[in-house]
Amino acid sequence: MEVFEQYWSAVQFKVCVNCIDSDGHGNCRLSGEEECGLKAHFPKIIEAILSVRDHRIEPYIESLRTNVCASCRHQTPDGTCSFRSRLNCGLDRYFPLIIEAVEDIRFGSEAHRDAFGDGR
Ligand code: SF4
Numbered sequence: 183m184e185v186f187e188q189y190w191s192a193v194q195f196k197v198c199v200n201c202i203d204s205d206g207h208g209n210c211r212l213s214g215e216e217e218c219g220l221k222a223h224f225p226k227i228i229e230a231i232l233s234v235r236d237h238r239i240e241p242y243i244e245s246l247r248t249n250v251c252a253s254c255r256h257q258t259p260d261g262t263c264s265f266r267s268r269l270n271c272g273l274d275r276y277f278p279l280i281i282e283a284v285e286d287i288r289f290g291s292e293a294h295r296d297a298f299g300d301g302r
């Protein structure tokens with residue numbers, strides 16, 4: 183669980199702080215029916231991003247649609263989402279920044295492991 187907290191802090195710092203729906207300090211003002219997909223699906227989002235390793239954004243979007251949007255109550259069986267089409271989903275709106283925040287941690291920790299190794 184700790185690892186998700188690390189990702190959440192990074193995303194909050196990079197994305198939520200600048201989001202039109204936050205209080206300006208990274209705390210989300212949306213709840214209930216309006217709850218942001220980023221909060222509602224966070225662990226699945228992290229898994230969706232970490233399952234991809236690509237310099238293009240398209241595979242990440244594909245993974246998000248398959249692993250997160252497909253089970254979101256806002257997406258209809260034909261694959262459309264009215265939240266998304268009206269730019270009301272913070273997760274979709276800021277997805278490139280969310281990927282960056284997550285990848286900074288993933289590659290940061292990999293670089294750290296490469297640099298310090300396992301002592302052998
Ligand atoms: S709407 Fe989403 S991206 Fe914006 S502050 Fe809330 S959780 Fe963060």
Ligand code: SF4
Pocket residue numbers: 219250251252254255256257263264265266271273274
């Ligand atoms: S884009 Fe739509 S289906 Fe995907 S997480 Fe956001 S609200 Fe849900």
